[in-house]
Amino acid sequence: MSPTTLNNPDDLNREGTATPTNASVSSIGAAGQLSDPSRWVELHGDAMFRFAMLRVKRADIAEEAVQDAFLAALTARSSFDGRSSERTWMIGILRYKLIDLLRKRQRDSDRIVSAGAAETSMFDHGIWIQRPKDWNLAASDVEGEEFQRVLGGCVEALPGPMREAFCLRILDEIPSDDVCKCLDVTATNLWTLVHRAKLRLRACLTKRWFDGEKTS
Amino acid sequence: MFRKLWYILNLRCEEADRLRSQQSLEPLTRAERVAMSLHQLVCKSCRIAAKQIRLLDDAISKLRDDSTVAPAAETSGGLSTDASDRLGAAIRHAQESEENAE
Structure with a gap:
Protein backbone atom coordinates (compact mmCIF):
# COMPACT_ATOMS: atom_id res chain seq x y z
CA MET A 1 0.00 0.00 0.00
CA SER A 2 2.31 2.70 -1.18
CA PRO A 3 0.43 5.83 -2.07
CA THR A 4 1.56 7.07 -5.45
CA THR A 5 3.49 10.27 -5.21
CA LEU A 6 2.38 11.71 -8.51
CA ASN A 7 -1.19 12.89 -8.52
CA ASN A 8 -1.69 12.47 -12.17
CA PRO A 9 0.73 12.34 -15.10
CA ASP A 10 -1.35 14.98 -16.83
CA ASP A 11 -0.51 17.44 -14.13
CA LEU A 12 3.12 17.25 -15.07
CA ASN A 13 2.41 17.86 -18.72
CA ARG A 14 0.29 20.83 -17.94
CA GLU A 15 2.90 22.38 -15.76
CA GLY A 16 4.70 23.93 -18.70
CA THR A 17 1.66 25.85 -19.85
CA ALA A 18 1.08 27.61 -16.57
CA THR A 19 3.45 30.33 -15.60
CA PRO A 20 4.25 30.70 -11.94
CA THR A 21 4.23 34.46 -11.76
CA ASN A 22 4.63 35.89 -8.36
CA ALA A 23 6.68 35.12 -5.36
CA SER A 24 3.98 36.50 -3.10
CA VAL A 25 1.82 33.50 -3.78
CA SER A 26 2.86 30.89 -1.31
CA SER A 27 5.66 28.80 -2.70
CA ILE A 28 3.74 25.66 -1.94
CA GLY A 29 3.31 23.67 -5.11
CA ALA A 30 4.04 24.88 -8.61
CA ALA A 31 1.28 26.61 -10.52
CA GLY A 32 -1.11 24.17 -12.07
CA GLN A 33 0.25 21.35 -10.03
CA LEU A 34 -0.84 20.44 -6.57
CA SER A 35 1.44 19.06 -3.96
CA ASP A 36 1.19 15.47 -2.91
CA PRO A 37 -2.08 14.96 -1.00
CA SER A 38 -0.19 13.06 1.69
CA ARG A 39 1.42 16.38 2.62
CA TRP A 40 -1.75 18.47 2.61
CA VAL A 41 -2.41 18.15 6.31
CA GLU A 42 1.13 19.23 7.08
CA LEU A 43 1.08 22.10 4.58
CA HIS A 44 -2.40 23.50 5.03
CA GLY A 45 -3.98 21.72 7.98
CA ASP A 46 -3.32 24.36 10.62
CA ALA A 47 -4.26 27.34 8.48
CA MET A 48 -7.46 25.68 7.29
CA PHE A 49 -8.37 24.64 10.79
CA ARG A 50 -7.90 28.20 12.02
CA PHE A 51 -9.95 29.54 9.13
CA ALA A 52 -12.75 27.15 10.09
CA MET A 53 -12.44 27.83 13.82
CA LEU A 54 -12.87 31.54 13.27
CA ARG A 55 -16.21 30.76 11.70
CA VAL A 56 -17.66 27.86 13.63
CA LYS A 57 -15.68 27.92 16.87
CA ARG A 58 -16.20 24.26 17.63
CA ALA A 59 -13.17 22.08 17.08
CA ASP A 60 -15.15 19.01 16.04
CA ILE A 61 -17.15 20.89 13.42
CA ALA A 62 -14.07 22.74 12.17
CA GLU A 63 -12.23 19.45 11.78
CA GLU A 64 -15.16 17.92 9.95
CA ALA A 65 -15.20 20.86 7.54
CA VAL A 66 -11.46 20.62 6.92
CA GLN A 67 -11.77 16.91 6.24
CA ASP A 68 -14.67 17.47 3.86
CA ALA A 69 -12.61 20.11 2.09
CA PHE A 70 -9.57 17.87 1.74
CA LEU A 71 -11.66 15.04 0.34
CA ALA A 72 -13.41 17.37 -2.08
CA ALA A 73 -10.03 18.76 -3.11
CA LEU A 74 -8.83 15.25 -3.75
CA THR A 75 -11.74 14.53 -6.05
CA ALA A 76 -11.48 17.88 -7.80
CA ARG A 77 -7.70 18.09 -8.04
CA SER A 78 -7.64 17.71 -11.80
CA SER A 79 -9.61 20.93 -12.05
CA PHE A 80 -6.93 22.94 -10.24
CA ASP A 81 -5.59 25.34 -12.83
CA GLY A 82 -2.85 27.06 -10.87
CA ARG A 83 -4.36 30.50 -11.27
CA SER A 84 -4.50 30.85 -7.52
CA SER A 85 -2.14 29.36 -5.01
CA GLU A 86 -2.84 25.91 -3.69
CA ARG A 87 -3.69 27.45 -0.31
CA THR A 88 -6.21 29.87 -1.77
CA TRP A 89 -7.80 27.07 -3.75
CA MET A 90 -8.10 24.88 -0.65
CA ILE A 91 -9.54 27.72 1.43
CA GLY A 92 -12.06 28.37 -1.33
CA ILE A 93 -13.27 24.78 -1.09
CA LEU A 94 -13.30 24.94 2.69
CA ARG A 95 -15.48 28.04 2.60
CA TYR A 96 -18.20 26.17 0.77
CA LYS A 97 -17.90 23.15 3.01
CA LEU A 98 -18.38 25.43 6.02
CA ILE A 99 -21.52 26.90 4.52
CA ASP A 100 -22.84 23.38 3.95
CA LEU A 101 -22.14 22.45 7.54
CA LEU A 102 -23.66 25.61 8.95
CA ARG A 103 -26.75 25.04 6.87
CA LYS A 104 -27.05 21.47 8.06
CA ARG A 105 -26.54 22.46 11.66
CA GLN A 106 -29.18 25.16 11.30
CA ARG A 107 -31.67 22.56 10.17
CA ASP A 108 -30.81 20.06 12.89
CA SER A 109 -31.18 22.46 15.72
CA ASP A 110 -33.79 24.95 14.77
CA ARG A 111 -32.38 27.37 17.20
CA ILE A 112 -33.78 30.83 17.09
CA VAL A 113 -31.37 33.52 16.18
CA SER A 114 -32.50 36.32 18.37
CA ALA A 115 -31.16 39.52 17.02
CA GLY A 116 -32.89 41.36 19.78
CA ALA A 117 -31.11 39.60 22.59
CA ALA A 118 -30.29 41.66 25.63
CA GLU A 119 -27.34 43.79 24.84
CA THR A 120 -25.39 46.21 26.92
CA SER A 121 -26.05 49.32 24.95
CA MET A 122 -23.61 52.16 24.61
CA MET B 1 -42.09 66.45 4.19
CA PHE B 2 -42.51 67.45 7.85
CA ARG B 3 -41.88 63.89 8.88
CA LYS B 4 -38.56 63.94 7.09
CA LEU B 5 -37.61 67.27 8.56
CA TRP B 6 -38.61 66.03 11.99
CA TYR B 7 -36.48 62.94 11.45
CA ILE B 8 -33.48 64.97 10.33
CA LEU B 9 -33.66 67.42 13.20
CA ASN B 10 -34.40 64.86 15.86
CA LEU B 11 -31.77 62.31 15.01
CA ARG B 12 -30.14 60.93 18.12
CA CYS B 13 -26.62 59.66 18.50
CA GLU B 14 -27.65 56.03 18.53
CA GLU B 15 -29.44 56.33 15.22
CA ALA B 16 -26.66 58.44 13.69
CA ASP B 17 -24.17 55.77 14.68
CA ARG B 18 -26.36 53.02 13.26
CA LEU B 19 -26.65 54.90 9.99
CA ARG B 20 -22.90 55.30 9.73
CA SER B 21 -22.39 51.60 10.30
CA GLN B 22 -25.12 50.77 7.80
CA GLN B 23 -23.61 53.08 5.22
CA SER B 24 -20.69 50.77 4.56
CA LEU B 25 -23.06 47.98 3.63
CA GLU B 26 -25.84 49.65 1.71
CA PRO B 27 -26.65 53.12 0.41
CA LEU B 28 -28.65 55.37 2.70
CA THR B 29 -31.70 57.34 1.67
CA ARG B 30 -31.22 61.04 1.15
CA ALA B 31 -33.00 61.98 4.36
CA GLU B 32 -30.79 59.54 6.24
CA ARG B 33 -27.64 60.96 4.68
CA VAL B 34 -28.62 64.53 5.43
CA ALA B 35 -29.66 63.69 8.97
CA MET B 36 -26.43 61.86 9.64
CA SER B 37 -24.23 64.59 8.21
CA LEU B 38 -26.01 67.34 10.07
CA HIS B 39 -25.85 65.38 13.27
CA GLN B 40 -22.14 64.75 12.86
CA LEU B 41 -21.60 68.41 12.17
CA VAL B 42 -22.78 69.31 15.65
CA CYS B 43 -21.88 66.16 17.56
CA LYS B 44 -18.22 65.50 18.23
CA SER B 45 -18.80 62.09 19.77
CA CYS B 46 -20.53 60.87 16.64
CA ARG B 47 -17.74 62.27 14.48
CA ILE B 48 -15.25 60.26 16.46
CA ALA B 49 -17.49 57.20 16.34
CA ALA B 50 -17.81 57.59 12.57
CA LYS B 51 -14.04 57.69 12.27
CA GLN B 52 -13.83 54.51 14.29
CA ILE B 53 -16.27 52.83 11.94
CA ARG B 54 -14.19 53.91 8.96
CA LEU B 55 -11.05 52.48 10.49
CA LEU B 56 -12.92 49.34 11.42
CA ASP B 57 -14.03 48.97 7.81
CA ASP B 58 -10.44 49.39 6.65
CA ALA B 59 -9.25 46.81 9.13
CA ILE B 60 -11.99 44.41 8.08
CA SER B 61 -11.06 44.74 4.39
CA LYS B 62 -7.53 43.82 5.26
CA LEU B 63 -8.67 40.88 7.37
CA ARG B 64 -10.83 39.74 4.47
CA ASP B 65 -7.92 39.84 2.01
CA ASP B 66 -5.67 37.97 4.38
CA SER B 67 -8.20 35.39 5.33
CA THR B 68 -8.10 33.90 1.84
CA VAL B 69 -4.45 33.09 2.29
CA ALA B 70 -3.71 32.76 5.96
CA PRO B 71 -6.31 33.48 8.61
CA ALA B 72 -5.24 36.16 11.02
CA ALA B 73 -6.85 34.49 14.00
CA GLU B 74 -4.11 33.43 16.31
CA THR B 75 -6.01 32.89 19.48
CA SER B 76 -7.05 29.41 18.45
CA GLY B 77 -4.17 27.12 17.79
CA GLY B 78 -3.73 24.75 14.92
CA LEU B 79 -4.75 21.14 14.62
CA SER B 80 -4.08 18.77 17.47
CA THR B 81 -1.81 15.81 16.71
CA ASP B 82 -4.77 13.47 16.90
CA ALA B 83 -6.77 15.58 14.48
CA SER B 84 -3.85 15.73 12.06
CA ASP B 85 -3.56 11.96 12.17
CA ARG B 86 -7.28 11.55 11.57
CA LEU B 87 -7.20 13.91 8.59
CA GLY B 88 -4.11 12.26 7.13
CA ALA B 89 -5.77 8.86 7.46
CA ALA B 90 -8.94 10.12 5.80
CA ILE B 91 -6.99 11.43 2.81
CA ARG B 92 -4.97 8.21 2.51
CA HIS B 93 -8.12 6.15 2.72
CA ALA B 94 -9.83 8.21 0.01
CA GLN B 95 -6.78 7.99 -2.22
CA GLU B 96 -6.61 4.24 -1.83
CA SER B 97 -10.23 3.69 -2.67
CA GLU B 98 -9.76 5.97 -5.63
CA GLU B 99 -6.86 3.87 -6.88
CA ASN B 100 -8.75 0.65 -6.35
CA ALA B 101 -11.60 2.01 -8.39
CA GLU B 102 -9.37 2.74 -11.32
Whole structure:
Protein backbone atom coordinates (compact mmCIF):
# COMPACT_ATOMS: atom_id res chain seq x y z
CA MET A 1 0.00 0.00 0.00
CA SER A 2 2.31 2.70 -1.18
CA PRO A 3 0.43 5.83 -2.07
CA THR A 4 1.56 7.07 -5.45
CA THR A 5 3.49 10.27 -5.21
CA LEU A 6 2.38 11.71 -8.51
CA ASN A 7 -1.19 12.89 -8.52
CA ASN A 8 -1.69 12.47 -12.17
CA PRO A 9 0.73 12.34 -15.10
CA ASP A 10 -1.35 14.98 -16.83
CA ASP A 11 -0.51 17.44 -14.13
CA LEU A 12 3.12 17.25 -15.07
CA ASN A 13 2.41 17.86 -18.72
CA ARG A 14 0.29 20.83 -17.94
CA GLU A 15 2.90 22.38 -15.76
CA GLY A 16 4.70 23.93 -18.70
CA THR A 17 1.66 25.85 -19.85
CA ALA A 18 1.08 27.61 -16.57
CA THR A 19 3.45 30.33 -15.60
CA PRO A 20 4.25 30.70 -11.94
CA THR A 21 4.23 34.46 -11.76
CA ASN A 22 4.63 35.89 -8.36
CA ALA A 23 6.68 35.12 -5.36
CA SER A 24 3.98 36.50 -3.10
CA VAL A 25 1.82 33.50 -3.78
CA SER A 26 2.86 30.89 -1.31
CA SER A 27 5.66 28.80 -2.70
CA ILE A 28 3.74 25.66 -1.94
CA GLY A 29 3.31 23.67 -5.11
CA ALA A 30 4.04 24.88 -8.61
CA ALA A 31 1.28 26.61 -10.52
CA GLY A 32 -1.11 24.17 -12.07
CA GLN A 33 0.25 21.35 -10.03
CA LEU A 34 -0.84 20.44 -6.57
CA SER A 35 1.44 19.06 -3.96
CA ASP A 36 1.19 15.47 -2.91
CA PRO A 37 -2.08 14.96 -1.00
CA SER A 38 -0.19 13.06 1.69
CA ARG A 39 1.42 16.38 2.62
CA TRP A 40 -1.75 18.47 2.61
CA VAL A 41 -2.41 18.15 6.31
CA GLU A 42 1.13 19.23 7.08
CA LEU A 43 1.08 22.10 4.58
CA HIS A 44 -2.40 23.50 5.03
CA GLY A 45 -3.98 21.72 7.98
CA ASP A 46 -3.32 24.36 10.62
CA ALA A 47 -4.26 27.34 8.48
CA MET A 48 -7.46 25.68 7.29
CA PHE A 49 -8.37 24.64 10.79
CA ARG A 50 -7.90 28.20 12.02
CA PHE A 51 -9.95 29.54 9.13
CA ALA A 52 -12.75 27.15 10.09
CA MET A 53 -12.44 27.83 13.82
CA LEU A 54 -12.87 31.54 13.27
CA ARG A 55 -16.21 30.76 11.70
CA VAL A 56 -17.66 27.86 13.63
CA LYS A 57 -15.68 27.92 16.87
CA ARG A 58 -16.20 24.26 17.63
CA ALA A 59 -13.17 22.08 17.08
CA ASP A 60 -15.15 19.01 16.04
CA ILE A 61 -17.15 20.89 13.42
CA ALA A 62 -14.07 22.74 12.17
CA GLU A 63 -12.23 19.45 11.78
CA GLU A 64 -15.16 17.92 9.95
CA ALA A 65 -15.20 20.86 7.54
CA VAL A 66 -11.46 20.62 6.92
CA GLN A 67 -11.77 16.91 6.24
CA ASP A 68 -14.67 17.47 3.86
CA ALA A 69 -12.61 20.11 2.09
CA PHE A 70 -9.57 17.87 1.74
CA LEU A 71 -11.66 15.04 0.34
CA ALA A 72 -13.41 17.37 -2.08
CA ALA A 73 -10.03 18.76 -3.11
CA LEU A 74 -8.83 15.25 -3.75
CA THR A 75 -11.74 14.53 -6.05
CA ALA A 76 -11.48 17.88 -7.80
CA ARG A 77 -7.70 18.09 -8.04
CA SER A 78 -7.64 17.71 -11.80
CA SER A 79 -9.61 20.93 -12.05
CA PHE A 80 -6.93 22.94 -10.24
CA ASP A 81 -5.59 25.34 -12.83
CA GLY A 82 -2.85 27.06 -10.87
CA ARG A 83 -4.36 30.50 -11.27
CA SER A 84 -4.50 30.85 -7.52
CA SER A 85 -2.14 29.36 -5.01
CA GLU A 86 -2.84 25.91 -3.69
CA ARG A 87 -3.69 27.45 -0.31
CA THR A 88 -6.21 29.87 -1.77
CA TRP A 89 -7.80 27.07 -3.75
CA MET A 90 -8.10 24.88 -0.65
CA ILE A 91 -9.54 27.72 1.43
CA GLY A 92 -12.06 28.37 -1.33
CA ILE A 93 -13.27 24.78 -1.09
CA LEU A 94 -13.30 24.94 2.69
CA ARG A 95 -15.48 28.04 2.60
CA TYR A 96 -18.20 26.17 0.77
CA LYS A 97 -17.90 23.15 3.01
CA LEU A 98 -18.38 25.43 6.02
CA ILE A 99 -21.52 26.90 4.52
CA ASP A 100 -22.84 23.38 3.95
CA LEU A 101 -22.14 22.45 7.54
CA LEU A 102 -23.66 25.61 8.95
CA ARG A 103 -26.75 25.04 6.87
CA LYS A 104 -27.05 21.47 8.06
CA ARG A 105 -26.54 22.46 11.66
CA GLN A 106 -29.18 25.16 11.30
CA ARG A 107 -31.67 22.56 10.17
CA ASP A 108 -30.81 20.06 12.89
CA SER A 109 -31.18 22.46 15.72
CA ASP A 110 -33.79 24.95 14.77
CA ARG A 111 -32.38 27.37 17.20
CA ILE A 112 -33.78 30.83 17.09
CA VAL A 113 -31.37 33.52 16.18
CA SER A 114 -32.50 36.32 18.37
CA ALA A 115 -31.16 39.52 17.02
CA GLY A 116 -32.89 41.36 19.78
CA ALA A 117 -31.11 39.60 22.59
CA ALA A 118 -30.29 41.66 25.63
CA GLU A 119 -27.34 43.79 24.84
CA THR A 120 -25.39 46.21 26.92
CA SER A 121 -26.05 49.32 24.95
CA MET A 122 -23.61 52.16 24.61
CA PHE A 123 -26.54 54.52 24.58
CA ASP A 124 -29.03 55.80 27.08
CA HIS A 125 -32.16 57.13 25.42
CA GLY A 126 -30.20 57.45 22.21
CA ILE A 127 -27.35 59.45 23.74
CA TRP A 128 -23.83 58.13 24.33
CA ILE A 129 -23.33 56.85 27.86
CA GLN A 130 -19.60 57.05 27.47
CA ARG A 131 -18.16 59.29 24.82
CA PRO A 132 -16.21 57.42 22.16
CA LYS A 133 -12.47 57.94 22.24
CA ASP A 134 -10.51 59.06 19.24
CA TRP A 135 -8.41 56.09 18.09
CA ASN A 136 -5.82 58.35 16.53
CA LEU A 137 -4.89 55.80 13.94
CA ALA A 138 -4.27 55.89 10.22
CA ALA A 139 -5.56 53.28 7.80
CA SER A 140 -2.07 51.85 7.58
CA ASP A 141 -2.03 51.25 11.33
CA VAL A 142 -5.12 49.11 11.34
CA GLU A 143 -3.68 46.99 8.55
CA GLY A 144 -0.66 46.16 10.65
CA GLU A 145 -0.08 42.63 11.82
CA GLU A 146 -0.59 43.34 15.51
CA PHE A 147 -3.88 45.15 15.04
CA GLN A 148 -5.10 42.43 12.69
CA ARG A 149 -4.34 39.81 15.30
CA VAL A 150 -6.38 41.67 17.89
CA LEU A 151 -9.20 42.09 15.38
CA GLY A 152 -9.11 38.35 14.63
CA GLY A 153 -9.42 37.66 18.34
CA CYS A 154 -12.38 40.02 18.58
CA VAL A 155 -14.13 38.30 15.67
CA GLU A 156 -13.65 34.97 17.42
CA ALA A 157 -15.12 36.40 20.59
CA LEU A 158 -18.37 37.40 18.89
CA PRO A 159 -21.39 35.38 20.01
CA GLY A 160 -22.33 32.54 17.63
CA PRO A 161 -25.03 33.96 15.35
CA MET A 162 -23.32 37.34 15.10
CA ARG A 163 -20.02 35.73 14.23
CA GLU A 164 -21.56 33.50 11.59
CA ALA A 165 -23.47 36.38 10.03
CA PHE A 166 -20.42 38.62 10.08
CA CYS A 167 -18.03 36.04 8.64
CA LEU A 168 -20.31 34.87 5.88
CA ARG A 169 -21.66 38.26 4.84
CA ILE A 170 -18.70 40.56 5.47
CA LEU A 171 -15.56 38.45 5.38
CA ASP A 172 -16.57 35.90 2.78
CA GLU A 173 -18.78 38.36 0.90
CA ILE A 174 -21.50 35.84 0.27
CA PRO A 175 -24.68 37.46 -1.08
CA SER A 176 -27.30 38.35 1.56
CA ASP A 177 -29.91 35.99 0.15
CA ASP A 178 -27.61 33.00 0.49
CA VAL A 179 -26.52 33.94 3.98
CA CYS A 180 -30.14 34.38 5.04
CA LYS A 181 -30.95 30.91 3.76
CA CYS A 182 -27.89 29.43 5.35
CA LEU A 183 -28.51 30.94 8.77
CA ASP A 184 -32.27 30.86 8.41
CA VAL A 185 -32.82 34.49 9.25
CA THR A 186 -34.73 37.29 7.56
CA ALA A 187 -32.89 40.03 5.70
CA THR A 188 -33.65 42.49 8.49
CA ASN A 189 -32.36 40.06 11.06
CA LEU A 190 -29.18 39.52 9.11
CA TRP A 191 -28.60 43.21 8.86
CA THR A 192 -29.15 43.62 12.60
CA LEU A 193 -26.74 40.79 13.36
CA VAL A 194 -24.05 42.25 11.13
CA HIS A 195 -24.56 45.72 12.53
CA ARG A 196 -24.34 44.52 16.11
CA ALA A 197 -21.29 42.47 15.25
CA LYS A 198 -19.59 45.60 13.96
CA LEU A 199 -20.48 47.60 17.04
CA ARG A 200 -19.16 44.80 19.21
CA LEU A 201 -15.95 44.66 17.23
CA ARG A 202 -15.51 48.35 17.70
CA ALA A 203 -16.06 48.07 21.44
CA CYS A 204 -13.77 45.06 21.63
CA LEU A 205 -11.00 46.84 19.74
CA THR A 206 -11.33 49.90 21.92
CA LYS A 207 -10.99 47.71 24.96
CA ARG A 208 -8.28 45.34 23.82
CA TRP A 209 -6.15 47.62 21.69
CA PHE A 210 -6.51 51.06 23.15
CA ASP A 211 -7.25 50.46 26.79
CA GLY A 212 -5.25 47.28 27.04
CA GLU A 213 -2.03 47.81 25.18
CA LYS A 214 -1.64 51.49 24.78
CA THR A 215 -2.29 53.15 28.07
CA SER A 216 -1.11 56.56 27.18
CA MET B 1 -42.09 66.45 4.19
CA PHE B 2 -42.51 67.45 7.85
CA ARG B 3 -41.88 63.89 8.88
CA LYS B 4 -38.56 63.94 7.09
CA LEU B 5 -37.61 67.27 8.56
CA TRP B 6 -38.61 66.03 11.99
CA TYR B 7 -36.48 62.94 11.45
CA ILE B 8 -33.48 64.97 10.33
CA LEU B 9 -33.66 67.42 13.20
CA ASN B 10 -34.40 64.86 15.86
CA LEU B 11 -31.77 62.31 15.01
CA ARG B 12 -30.14 60.93 18.12
CA CYS B 13 -26.62 59.66 18.50
CA GLU B 14 -27.65 56.03 18.53
CA GLU B 15 -29.44 56.33 15.22
CA ALA B 16 -26.66 58.44 13.69
CA ASP B 17 -24.17 55.77 14.68
CA ARG B 18 -26.36 53.02 13.26
CA LEU B 19 -26.65 54.90 9.99
CA ARG B 20 -22.90 55.30 9.73
CA SER B 21 -22.39 51.60 10.30
CA GLN B 22 -25.12 50.77 7.80
CA GLN B 23 -23.61 53.08 5.22
CA SER B 24 -20.69 50.77 4.56
CA LEU B 25 -23.06 47.98 3.63
CA GLU B 26 -25.84 49.65 1.71
CA PRO B 27 -26.65 53.12 0.41
CA LEU B 28 -28.65 55.37 2.70
CA THR B 29 -31.70 57.34 1.67
CA ARG B 30 -31.22 61.04 1.15
CA ALA B 31 -33.00 61.98 4.36
CA GLU B 32 -30.79 59.54 6.24
CA ARG B 33 -27.64 60.96 4.68
CA VAL B 34 -28.62 64.53 5.43
CA ALA B 35 -29.66 63.69 8.97
CA MET B 36 -26.43 61.86 9.64
CA SER B 37 -24.23 64.59 8.21
CA LEU B 38 -26.01 67.34 10.07
CA HIS B 39 -25.85 65.38 13.27
CA GLN B 40 -22.14 64.75 12.86
CA LEU B 41 -21.60 68.41 12.17
CA VAL B 42 -22.78 69.31 15.65
CA CYS B 43 -21.88 66.16 17.56
CA LYS B 44 -18.22 65.50 18.23
CA SER B 45 -18.80 62.09 19.77
CA CYS B 46 -20.53 60.87 16.64
CA ARG B 47 -17.74 62.27 14.48
CA ILE B 48 -15.25 60.26 16.46
CA ALA B 49 -17.49 57.20 16.34
CA ALA B 50 -17.81 57.59 12.57
CA LYS B 51 -14.04 57.69 12.27
CA GLN B 52 -13.83 54.51 14.29
CA ILE B 53 -16.27 52.83 11.94
CA ARG B 54 -14.19 53.91 8.96
CA LEU B 55 -11.05 52.48 10.49
CA LEU B 56 -12.92 49.34 11.42
CA ASP B 57 -14.03 48.97 7.81
CA ASP B 58 -10.44 49.39 6.65
CA ALA B 59 -9.25 46.81 9.13
CA ILE B 60 -11.99 44.41 8.08
CA SER B 61 -11.06 44.74 4.39
CA LYS B 62 -7.53 43.82 5.26
CA LEU B 63 -8.67 40.88 7.37
CA ARG B 64 -10.83 39.74 4.47
CA ASP B 65 -7.92 39.84 2.01
CA ASP B 66 -5.67 37.97 4.38
CA SER B 67 -8.20 35.39 5.33
CA THR B 68 -8.10 33.90 1.84
CA VAL B 69 -4.45 33.09 2.29
CA ALA B 70 -3.71 32.76 5.96
CA PRO B 71 -6.31 33.48 8.61
CA ALA B 72 -5.24 36.16 11.02
CA ALA B 73 -6.85 34.49 14.00
CA GLU B 74 -4.11 33.43 16.31
CA THR B 75 -6.01 32.89 19.48
CA SER B 76 -7.05 29.41 18.45
CA GLY B 77 -4.17 27.12 17.79
CA GLY B 78 -3.73 24.75 14.92
CA LEU B 79 -4.75 21.14 14.62
CA SER B 80 -4.08 18.77 17.47
CA THR B 81 -1.81 15.81 16.71
CA ASP B 82 -4.77 13.47 16.90
CA ALA B 83 -6.77 15.58 14.48
CA SER B 84 -3.85 15.73 12.06
CA ASP B 85 -3.56 11.96 12.17
CA ARG B 86 -7.28 11.55 11.57
CA LEU B 87 -7.20 13.91 8.59
CA GLY B 88 -4.11 12.26 7.13
CA ALA B 89 -5.77 8.86 7.46
CA ALA B 90 -8.94 10.12 5.80
CA ILE B 91 -6.99 11.43 2.81
CA ARG B 92 -4.97 8.21 2.51
CA HIS B 93 -8.12 6.15 2.72
CA ALA B 94 -9.83 8.21 0.01
CA GLN B 95 -6.78 7.99 -2.22
CA GLU B 96 -6.61 4.24 -1.83
CA SER B 97 -10.23 3.69 -2.67
CA GLU B 98 -9.76 5.97 -5.63
CA GLU B 99 -6.86 3.87 -6.88
CA ASN B 100 -8.75 0.65 -6.35
CA ALA B 101 -11.60 2.01 -8.39
CA GLU B 102 -9.37 2.74 -11.32
